Amino acid sequence: MSSPNLLITGATGFIGFHVLLSALEQGYSVRAAVRSISQSETLASHPKIKSLALPDMLSFVEVPDICREHAYDEAVKGVSYIIHHASPLPSPFLDPQTGIYEPNIKGVTTMLHSALEEKSVKKLVITSSVFANIPFPPDPTEEITAESRLPDLPGPFDSMLPAYSAGKIGALNATEKFVKDNRPAFDIVNVLPGFVFGWDDRALTVQDITSGTNRVLLPIITGQSTHNPMPAGAAHVSDVAKVHMLALREGVTGSIGVTSVNAFDDAWEIVKKKFPEAVAEGVFTQGHQPTIPVNWNAHKTEVEFGFKFKTFEDMVTDVASQYLELSGKEKA
Secondary structure (H helix, E strand, C coil), X not given: CCCCCEEEECCCCHHHHHHHHHHHHCCCCXXXXXXXXXXXXXHHCCHHHHHHCCHHHEEEEECCCCXXXXXXXXXXXXXXXXXXXXXXXXCCCCCHHHHHHHHHHHHHHHHHHHHXXXXXXXXXXXXXXHHHCCCCCCCCCCCECCCCCCCCCCCCCCCHHHHHHHHHHHHHHHHHHHHHHHCXXXXXXXXXXXXXXXXXXXXXXXXXXXXXXXXHHHHHHECCECCCCEECCEEEHHHHHHHHHHCCCCCCCEEEEECECCCCCHHHHXXXXXXXXXXXXXXXXXXXXXXXXXXXXXXXXXXXXXXXXXXXHHHHHHHHHHHHHHHHHHHC
């Protein structure tokens, strides 16, 4: 087996799995950090991984607790590059303080300190979020970019979205303080995506699609409504994965935004246009998700990397298409 030159954490996640496929396709020898042996078995046996026929390019290391001090010491040994996705998403099943806020910060600082002790590391790419620099409530007249910053938010937190936002703010600020205090020999890039939607390469069933952030989009086209508004800002998963890989290039540093303005309820108009038969048959029905306007400008990323972000229509079309495909298989 080739010696791994790229460590990926969170490879079982929506973004992480896309990045894992991209890295293998581009010839990286990958070490994937997983929390259990069962996760490594699931990844190794996934049809998308097996179809690449690259068994010698993927290995695994167990990291059961991403918040434990020195958790990644073994995982980073000998690698040149790290893409760090592992962190909890907002979930009603997690304690806001100990399950969302604290792990978002500790998971990043633990990785930073492990990387600092490993001389082979050249670059660390961290998955952050536009939530790391969106003030609440946001002022749509004020432009936000990848360089915008917010002060740490005091806790404790008793609901999931404020906890997630504060965790991402804290992790980004902690990263920049770490660089100032330690002057590491490796470069650090923070990638800030909006809500990530699109075709989920992990998904083998309809239920699988809802294990990522597509669960925010699907209700709008399957007849479910909420009165809790979400801030605007969406990114196609393939664009987010592409930026993570481009961030590994020599000379790329700093913070990179991957998001564009959207209105969530536009998803229904897109589905009506693209899938009229499924709408007529009642497969897709209208739901509702209010949008909070946010003026987050990531155009600099398109200019510097030379590609245009996929549109919200592309995202909705992919999610709806996969939903139809997997629903059809299950019915068959």
